Amino acid sequence: MNRITRLLVLITALTVLASACGGADDEAAEAPSTTEAPAASNAEDDGESTETGDAPMTSAAPTTTEAPATTTTEPPPPANGVLVASEGVLGWVVDGVLFANDNGVAPAAAGDEYRLLRPEGVTGTTIGPAPELGCLGTTPFIDLGVTADSWPYDFPIGVSGTWDLFPQAVEVLATENQTYKDITRALIAEFGIDDPDPQLLQVLRVDLEGDGVDEVLVVAERLQAGGLAGAQAGDYSIVYLRKVIGNEVQQLVLHHSTLQNLAPDEFGYLEAFRVPTVADLDGDGQMEIVTQGFYYEGSWTEMWEYVENGQGEAVVALSVGCGV
Template identity: 30%
Template sequence: MKKLILILSLLWLTACTGIEDGDAIPTVFFPTVEATPIPNTPIAENPATAVPPTETAMPQPVTAVPPTETPIPPPATPVPTEPPAQSGPMRIEFAPETTSATINGTLAAGQSIEYLAWAAAGQWATVEISSPNNVANFSMVGVKDGQPLKRLENERRFWDGSLPLAQDYLIRVHTLTEADYTLILTIDPLTDLLQPIYPIVDGMTGFLLGGSHNGEWVTDPFVVLKSLQDGERPYQLYANSTFQGTIIGQPPTTPFDGPCGGTPGVPFPPESDLSNMVALAVGWEAAPRQPQLLPLDTDIYQQAVAEFLQTQGIANPEVHLTSLQKIDLEGDGLDEVLITATHLTGLGNGLPTANAGDYSLVLLRKIVHGTLVTIPLEVRLFPEAVELADPVQYNVLGILDLNGDGTLEIVLEGSYYEGRFVTVYESVPQAVQAVLTAGCRL
């Protein structure tokens, strides 16, 4: 399935400003194609400013890095200051871009409360507790190996050291008399030489899309899989580019069973509905900028899609925009607009049939060297009716910083007859290219 991306038809701008709703429409020219993605030769209005085409193939996998440990990711929600009534251990969550959490609580005489925190092997942790007259104390034990790091009998209200294993650590606070307490946990990040592979997972299927290491893409999911063998860990969940909470993913030991068993994945709790979500175990804020949702009836984008489809042989297209998102992908002060449009009328009979004029597409409008360009990320269209056509419906799962470099990636889903795939696109200076993908057809 073709996924890379080409720069097509251009409009000169008078200055390098963000895309506004009133911008003029660029004229786009495409060779006529039949039910195929856009060819990889862009045509510009002025040959002197034409953007060179980029390769459509997936980039070569980065040099495989040794399996490493993944540190606890800082979720995007602060730690509660008062622990509620407890039915199980409370997970300690770090605020974004922090390495420490402080919990204030009150315990009755003889009462205990438990906390969980995940960390990687070799990370340096510090735990300390304070209370009036030092009546509160804590113990700490590894959940996976059962190794106690500090017992309640140890009267010292402080522990620090290098953690022996990548796992959850259980901290139990106890007091013999009623007392207020303050518990502080600090987990230092790993050094650059020990940076882990950060997995990127399709929440719906659990499939590993790949990962990143030191800001570089790891395109081989089996390399990422090996780095997850040490234990379960918390994943941040994002839907529509918005943080949804955390969930515990189990270590994938073998590829999944069934028709798509060759694709490695992360098992999540079976009762969890992670449809339209992306799961990340990362150590940075993955949604530093939020997209602005534009009205779907905005004339400029309605017209842009109509003209695009006309150049592809659909003379009188029925334009149906499903998503319009304006966002600054690179953080350079220039906005891009991501357009999703779908008109599929031939799917009602249970077969993968396409009627004439059916289509689904995702276009990105951005400024390149002062010129407004339209870049088709994914396009599947049918100027004529086709039986057994496998029409694809495209949706945006998120616009997120997946490798920690400050630039936002676009995560797209493509669904078709008995099949589905997810692709990650990265914005580069002159184009947008596919960097990670995973999928399955039954």
């Protein structure tokens, strides 16, 4: 083979080799690329996952604690009403403020309903007329149709309005109570009266201030003739409050009347007392004491409030009377 022929064979071989290499490169370019899966995390105890690549990060939803529902107790509306005794209007309450019966016109009208209060609580209701001028034309009077024809007189207190009159319960105790007989005997001896076996007419136990400490009201009396007409020497009537003041129990005498000596031609004058009710009469949550006093030709009613001044004092807040 000459030189030219060998050169042509070499060129042909190179051309075939180049063509083969070009086809291999084209196949490599067309093959899809693969991505290796990320290695799995070995974390086991923390409860969390390890994210790799471009996967979006996730986080646990925040824990929310809902505030417990609260209930709001609305305070009761202020007291509004009229207080009526047998002698006339004691006073009235307007938006929780107490007014005496000489302070303007009583806020009452015909058709108003009144609850009737006695020591044991509300004993009934009645419809009242419009106020009119009562005894001696000086104080308003509302006739609730309640009468008492014989001694001992027993008149209730009438209250219009709807507030809670008894936030504290009143307990009527037995009058044959030797403890209170002994206390009464010692107490009336201070007024010059000797009665070895006092007659207790009323014994009432109540927590006046709502402080968890009970007070006791006692009414005792001796009328040897059976009534106020013709009272005799040694007769008496007393109403007192037994209350813890400081660290000791004391007796606060609200009223007393005694007849120690009586001349043969002397008329025996004596006053007698009752407790018609103990109730919250002005809507302040504390209990007021109502006393009624009688004499031969008249009577009067008072509402007492206990004053917490460290010394023990009960004061008259309202009063009404009728007589000569």
